Amino acid sequence: MAFVFTNQNFNEEAVNSDKLVVVDFYADWCGPCKMMAPIIEALAEEMPDVKIGKLNVDNAQDIARTYGVMNIPTVIFLKGGEVVEKIVGVVPRDTLVEKITSHK
Numbered sequence: 001m002a003f004v005f006t007n008q009n010f011n012e013e014a015v016n017s018d019k020l021v022v023v024d025f026y027a028d029w030c031g032p033c034k035m036m037a038p039i040i041e042a043l044a045e046e047m048p049d050v051k052i053g054k055l056n057v058d059n060a061q062d063i064a065r066t067y068g069v070m071n072i073p074t075v076i077f078l079k080g081g082e083v084v085e086k087i088v089g090v091v092p093r094d095t096l097v098e099k100i101t102s103h104k
Contacts, residue, residue, distance in 0.1 A: 002044040003053030007060050014078055017051055020103050021078040022096075024054040025069045032090045033073045039093045040075075043100070050100055077103055 005014055005023060014021045024040045026033035037054075044052040057064040057072055067076055067083065077085035077099060084103050087095070 002040050003051055005053050005055040005060070005063075007063065010055065010060070010063055013051065013053075015081040017078070018080075020050045020100065022050060022052040022100060023076045023078065024052075025057050025064055025067070025072055025074045025076065026054055027056060027058050027072055030072050035090050036073045036075075039096065043093070043096060047100060050104065052100075079103055 002024070003013065014023055022040075022043070024033075024036060026036065040052060040054060043050075055063060057069060067074075068086075069076075071088050073088075073090065075087045075091075075096065076083055085099050087099065
């Protein structure tokens with residue numbers, strides 16, 4: 001199951017993680033986000049060595065603003081607290097796998 005990032009846990013769980021962290025910025029009302037959700041969930045199950053999760057932008061607007069998230073879905077890859085990749089929009093599963101593998 002994908003990790004659920006929140007305002008309360010984001011710094012500890014995402015920014016300060018020693019693993020590659022993949023954050024899916026989404027909203028419940030967003031149609032394209034619903035298309036990405038099963039892909040994110042599946043990858044979280046398949047890749048336990050990477051912290052893969054989601055952050056509801058409606059509940060975490062400051063974090064979304066900090067990372068320049070203007071459109072959703074946006075997937076941000078963090079390593080050592082730094083953004084190493086950013087993907088905006090719906091992308092195929094293979095694209096996410098390729099990006100994750102290249103940044104591990």
